Amino acid sequence: xxxxxxxxxxxxxxFAQAASSADLSLTESLxxxxxxxxxxxxxxxxxxxxxxxxxxAFSVFLPKVNVSGLHLMDNKFMVEQxxxxxxxxxxxxxxxxxxxLWSARADWVFFDGFANYDTYRANxxxxxxxxxxxxxxxxxxxxxxxxxxxxxxxxxELEKVSDQNVKTLQEHLDRAKAxxxxxxxxxxxxxxxxxxxxxxxxEKLNMEDNxxxxxxxxxxxxxxxxEGQSVTGSLPxxxxxxxxxxxxxxxxxxxxxxxxxxxxxxxxxxxxxAYKHWFPKFSVFAQADYYNNVSRGINEQDYNDAYSxxxxxxxxxxxxxxxxxxxxxxxxxxxxxxxxxxxARLKNNYDFDFWKRRYLYSAxxxxxKLVDVEKAQESVRLASQSFKAGTRTSSEVLDAELxxxxxxxxxxxxxxxxxxxxxxxxxxxxxxx
Numbered sequence: 001x002x003x004x005x006x007x008x009x010x011x012x013x014x015f016a017q018a019a020s021s022a023d024l025s026l027t028e029s030l031x032x033x034x035x036x037x038x039x040x041x042x043x044x045x046x047x048x049x050x051x052x053x054x055x056x057a058f059s060v061f062l063p064k065v066n067v068s069g070l071h072l073m074d075n076k077f078m079v080e081q082x083x084x085x086x087x088x089x090x091x092x093x094x095x096x097x098x099x100x101l102w103s104a105r106a107d108w109v110f111f112d113g114f115a116n117y118d119t120y121r122a123n124x125x126x127x128x129x130x131x132x133x134x135x136x137x138x139x140x141x142x143x144x145x146x147x148x149x150x151x152x153x154x155x156x157e158l159e160k161v162s163d164q165n166v167k168t169l170q171e172h173l174d175r176a177k178a179x180x181x182x183x184x185x186x187x188x189x190x191x192x193x194x195x196x197x198x199x200x201x202x203e204k205l206n207m208e209d210n211x212x213x214x215x216x217x218x219x220x221x222x223x224x225x226x227e228g229q230s231v232t233g234s235l236p237x238x239x240x241x242x243x244x245x246x247x248x249x250x251x252x253x254x255x256x257x258x259x260x261x262x263x264x265x266x267x268x269x270x271x272x273x274a275y276k277h278w279f280p281k282f283s284v285f286a287q288a289d290y291y292n293n294v295s296r297g298i299n300e301q302d303y304n305d306a307y308s309x310x311x312x313x314x315x316x317x318x319x320x321x322x323x324x325x326x327x328x329x330x331x332x333x334x335x336x337x338x339x340x341x342x343x344a345r346l347k348n349n350y351d352f353d354f355w356k357r358r359y360l361y362s363a364x365x366x367x368x369k370l371v372d373v374e375k376a377q378e379s380v381r382l383a384s385q386s387f388k389a390g391t392r393t394s395s396e397v398l399d400a401e402l403x404x405x406x407x408x409x410x411x412x413x414x415x416x417x418x419x420x421x422x423x424x425x426x427x428x429x430x431x432x433x
Contacts, residue, residue, distance in 0.1 A: 024229040026149050029222060033145040034138060036223035043130075043137035050123070050130035057123035060116040063108035070101040072296070098291035100303075105287040107312075113279025115272075122269035129262035136255035140427065141221070147423045148221050152214040152231045154416035158409055159207040165405045166204050169197040172398045179394065189395060196402070238363035238418035242433060243425065248352050254430030257344050264337040271330040277323035280315035351428035355421045362418035369410040376404035 034040060077097055081090040109116070173193045179185030219226050286309045294302040316323060383400040386392035426432050 023232045024149075024218075026146065026233050029145050029149050029218065030142055032222045032224060033141050037141045037145075037221065038223050039141050040134075040138050041223075043134040047127075047130040047134040050127040054120070054123045054127040057116075057120040060109070060119065063106050065104070065106045068101075068103045068105075070098075070103075072099050075099070096293050098293040099296045100292040102290040103287065105285065107283050107285045109281055109283040111279075112281040113276035115274075115276035115279065118269045118273035118276070122266045122273060125262045125266035125269065129259040129266065132255040132259040132262065136259065136430075139255070139430070143423045143427050144221055145218070147420055148214070148218040149231065149233070150235060150416055150419040150423075152211070152218045153233055153235055154412050155207065155211040155214040156231060157235070157412045159204070159211045161405055161409050161412070162200065162204040162207040165402070166197070166200045168401050168405070169193060169200050169398070172394060173197055175394055185394075192395065193398065196398075235412065235415040236419055236422075238359070238366045238415065238422075240360050240363040243356055243359050243422070246356060246425075246433075248349070249429065254348065254428075257341075257348065257430070260337070260341045260344050264334070264341050267330070267334040267337040271327070271334045274323070274327040274330040277316055277327065280313055283312045283314075285310060285312055348428055351424065355425040355428060359418055359421035359425060362414050362421055366411065366414035366418060369407055369414050372407040373404065373411060376400065376407045380404050 075097075077094045079092045079094050082093055083090045173190070176185055176189045176193050180187060180190055215229070215231060216226060218231070219229065287307060289306040290303060291306065292302045293304070379400040380397070383392050383397045387394065387397045422433070
């Protein structure tokens with residue numbers, strides 16, 4: 001008997017632990033989103049890519065060293081026809097070429113019109129922009145997670161309201177049918193409640209679908225699989241004083257806007273670098289050769305060494321307008337980046353005003369709906385007492401109860417609307433309030 005009790009308690013603890021692990025709170029959602037969100041991981045990978053591009057751009061300031069080797073397995077060298085005396089046939093002399101050759105060459109470009117410097121600056125600014133975009137992605141995912149969590153939580157609350165609405169209508173339908181059988185009610189009362197019940201059942205199915213879809217949307221945003229997690233917590237209470245005196249910022253603190261500015265400067269530097277294809281490039285070089293042009297063997301006595309040091313100049317005088325086309329493309333990207341920055345500035349001004357007004361409106365609606373709930377509860381109480389006293393009908397009690405359910409749903413809707421407005425207002429500011 002004791003072993004059976006112990007087994008039952010163990011199973012109860014296991015099931016309780018499993019049930020608690022299936023709960024998903026706001027804190028757990030935010031932590032999971034930061035660790036598993038595909039958007040955050042993608043932004044981090046883009047930041048790493050931009051950093052390595054910066055390293056690649058810096059490499060142009062360093063000398064290039066190449067080492068090569070060559071060994072001929074078979075050959076037929078070119079020959080030179082030389083006439084040693086008049087009226088004599090030419091003599092064919094094979095040109096001397098190495099059978100084995102080891103070479104090391106170093107080149108360093110010391111002037112190219114500062115195109116390499118502009119390229120490096122462009123990649124540095126792009127790396128800074130990618131880092132800010134990664135930080136912005138984390139903040140954005142955090143805000144989106146909060147919003148999706150509140151929407152999933154509100155869907156659960158609205159489903160509870162719709163479920164209670166269906167139960168209440170079912171009770172009134174049973175009562176109306178009982179009154180009709182006893183002669184105290186009419187068929188009109190039954191049909192009226194049946195119509196309301198059918199509509200409430202359809203609304204309940206809709207609320208169940210909304211709950212499922214909102215939870216799945218939250219899990220997708222978190223980057224985790226659906227394992228039956230349930231959303232737990234409470235909706236935030238709107239507070240108009242939180243944003244009432246909030247003023248539009250004079251400077252943009254949003255990281256995504258700062259990133260667009262860096263992208264604009266990066267595009268400008270890239271355009272300057274592409275435009276400088278007209279400049280000649282000057283470089284110094286040094287080359288050392290270790291070769292064998294005597295035999296195919298590896299005898300060290302047959303090897304000789306040679307070297308050369310000098311200056312080199314290259315000038316791309318004509319390449320079929322390929323460089324000019326790249327310069328024009330860079331100029332177009334510069335214009336795009338500038339317009340993107342201007343568009344972000346204009347949109348931010350609109351977003352701040354819109355979501356601030358939306359939050360204040362939702363906060364006022366929330367207060368009004370709380371008053372409606374109190375009045376509806378009192379109305380239900382009075383209607384129920386009057387029904388027991390015989391001065392009110394069952395239909396009037398039902399109307400009062402339906403008003404209460406609508407008021408409760410209005411409170412939930414006002415809360416989630418205020419939460420959405422606050423999240424978007426924080427996004428427009430680039431920081432949490």
